[in-house]
Amino acid sequence: MEEERKPYGCGNIEVNSVHIPGIQSERIDISKDLDNALELILLMQKKTKQEKPAALPVPKPEPMPQKSQTRGGFLFLMGRAAGLVAKAFKEVGSGR
Amino acid sequence: MISMPDSLSRSGDLSAIARKYPVKGLDVGTMNLVSATDIGGKELELRKIRHVFLEIDRNIFAEKVFKDQKIKYAEINSRLFALGDSAFDIAKRMNTTVKRPMKAGVMNYSENVGEIILSVMIHSLIGGAREGGEVCCYSIPSDPFDAKFNVIYHKGIIADVLSSMGYTPLAFKEAQAVVYSELAPEQFTGIGISFGGGMINVSLNLLGRNLFDFASIRGGDWIDENVAMALDLQQSRITDMKETEVDLLEPKTRVDKAMVIYFKDVFSYLLKAISKRLSLSLEKHPELEEGVTIVSAGGSVQSRGFIELFREEARHIRFPVRINDLRAGTDLLNTTAKGCFINAFTKYYLKEKNERR
Ligand SMILES: Nc1ncnc2c1ncn2[C@@H]1O[C@H](COP(=O)(O)OP(=O)(O)OP(=O)(O)O)[C@@H](O)[C@H]1O
Ligand SMILES: [Mg+2]
Numbered sequence: 001m002e003e004e005r006k007p008y009g010c011g012n013i014e015v016n017s018v019h020i021p022g023i024q025s026e027r028i029d030i031s032k033d034l035d036n037a038l039e040l041i042l043l044m045q046k047k048t049k050q051e052k053p054a055a056l057p058v059p060k061p062e063p064m065p066q067k068s069q070t071r072g073g074f075l076f077l078m079g080r081a082a083g084l085v086a087k088a089f090k091e092v093g094s095g096r
Numbered sequence: 097m098i099s100m101p102d103s104l105s106r107s108g109d110l111s112a113i114a115r116k117y118p119v120k121g122l123d124v125g126t127m128n129l130v131s132a133t134d135i136g137g138k139e140l141e142l143r144k145i146r147h148v149f150l151e152i153d154r155n156i157f158a159e160k161v162f163k164d165q166k167i168k169y170a171e172i173n174s175r176l177f178a179l180g181d182s183a184f185d186i187a188k189r190m191n192t193t194v195k196r197p198m199k200a201g202v203m204n205y206s207e208n209v210g211e212i213i214l215s216v217m218i219h220s221l222i223g224g225a226r227e228g229g230e231v232c233c234y235s236i237p238s239d240p241f242d243a244k245f246n247v248i249y250h251k252g253i254i255a256d257v258l259s260s261m262g263y264t265p266l267a268f269k270e271a272q273a274v275v276y277s278e279l280a281p282e283q284f285t286g287i288g289i290s291f292g293g294g295m296i297n298v299s300l301n302l303l304g305r306n307l308f309d310f311a312s313i314r315g316g317d318w319i320d321e322n323v324a325m326a327l328d329l330q331q332s333r334i335t336d337m338k339e340t341e342v343d344l345l346e347p348k349t350r351v352d353k354a355m356v357i358y359f360k361d362v363f364s365y366l367l368k369a370i371s372k373r374l375s376l377s378l379e380k381h382p383e384l385e386e387g388v389t390i391v392s393a394g395g396s397v398q399s400r401g402f403i404e405l406f407r408e409e410a411r412h413i414r415f416p417v418r419i420n421d422l423r424a425g426t427d428l429l430n431t432t433a434k435g436c437f438i439n440a441f442t443k444y445y446l447k448e449k450n451e452r453r
Pocket of ligand 2: 123125126290292293432
């Protein structure tokens with residue numbers, strides 16, 4: 001286990017707490033952006049009909065790394081560290 | 097399986113889909129992190145945090161003081177780090193400078209806590225995935241043509257951070273996000289440029305397809321650094337002045353004048369690179385002869401006189417096609433996050449449709 005942590009370059013990472021109140025936030029009407037998306041969808045559809053159907057990137061949902069036994073080294077630690085972040089958020093509150 | 101209407105006519109239909117099929121956009125910038133999340137299919141929530149941190153000496157600031165003063169911070173390995181605007185405020189008070197998880201558009205590898213701080217900040221903006229495998233489309237820079245590094249490692253790190261929060265990460269080039277956000281009236285045909293702190297990103301699109309993209313390291317930081325060197329002043333002071341008082345339109349002070357010199361040089365350098373690549377694209381895509389629009393977004397465009405100076409420099413460059421319009425984007429700091437959101441939404445709508453066939 002110890003060895004796996006080395007690639008991360010900062011030893012044992014533990015997120016003890018996170019406190020991020022008052023994040024700058026604004027809400028905007030989404031309809032213009034969705035209209036733009038519609039334009040784009042129609043364009044893409046036209047294109048794909050003209051050409052052979054394009055292979056769209058279809059990323060598969062990744063398993064949560066905390067549960068993954070197969071990930072080693074760096075990836076494992078990122079997952080673990082991020083898991084700790086999530087936990088710290090739950091405990092302390094993110095200001096959301 | 098989410099049911100999609102076969103023909104879409106109004107944004108109302110899309111709102112219904114957006115509600116059923118949530119996605120998020122995330123701009124991972126050197127200076128700012130910005131997220132775009134749809135709320136109930138009608139509104140987009142944009143959240144923003146300055147992408148900086150500062151380690152705090154516990155002997156000087158007690159954690160209790162932090163909590164009382166609504167300071168943004170994280171405790172990592174029992175070390176205290178002020179985050180975002182709080183890091184800036186404290187740095188000013190302590191007469192020091194903030195640190196950054198990123199440099200020149202990618203992870204700053206000399207900051208060993210950078211990656212964990214980046215995860216903490218991203219989590220503060222978007223939280224965990226709303227449902228397993230929710231798509232989060234994040235911005236990446238293009239490979240710079242004037243530096244040796246590439247963005248592969250950076251892209252991998254962000255993807256790992258997002259998947260560990262339960263997301264399906266989808267990388268998207270920052271400049272193409274500018275096109276998706278701003279060039280709908282031109283049928284997504286034209287050049288999007290993002291003038292960021294770490295990099296300048298450029299992409300030419302034809303009907304929403306990327307024909308070329310590249311980046312340059314001569315972004316805002318590069319300009320600040322060079323002006324500071326030329327005038328023998330502190331870089332952070334120069335950045336401060338640039339963001340508050342510099343006037344590129346009517347330069348009066350030494351700093352104004354130095355800024356104009358460097359901005360003009362960067363514009364000319366960039367536009368020559370664009371012109372060269374446009375020529376190559378034109379050979380394969382004669383449709384481009386109708387001309388292209390150039391749209392610029394990113395923090396630097398906020399400088400007074402930026403677009404006027406950019407237009408002026410463009411007049412001196414020979415382009416292989418007509419430049420129909422050269423304009424600033426509408427929402428300079430949110431453009432990339434919005435473009436990422438639009439990309440995620442579009443890709444997944446099309447994916448659903450393809451699967452239903
Ligand atoms: N009001 C302002 N006037 C002029 N320049 C500004 C202003 N506000 C910010 N900037 C500059 O904009 C740049 C940051 O822009 P932006 O937030 O788009 O970058 P980023 O997306 O974080 O970086 P990158 O895309 O390069 O990773 C910095 O150089 C900053 O100094
Ligand atoms: Mg940017």
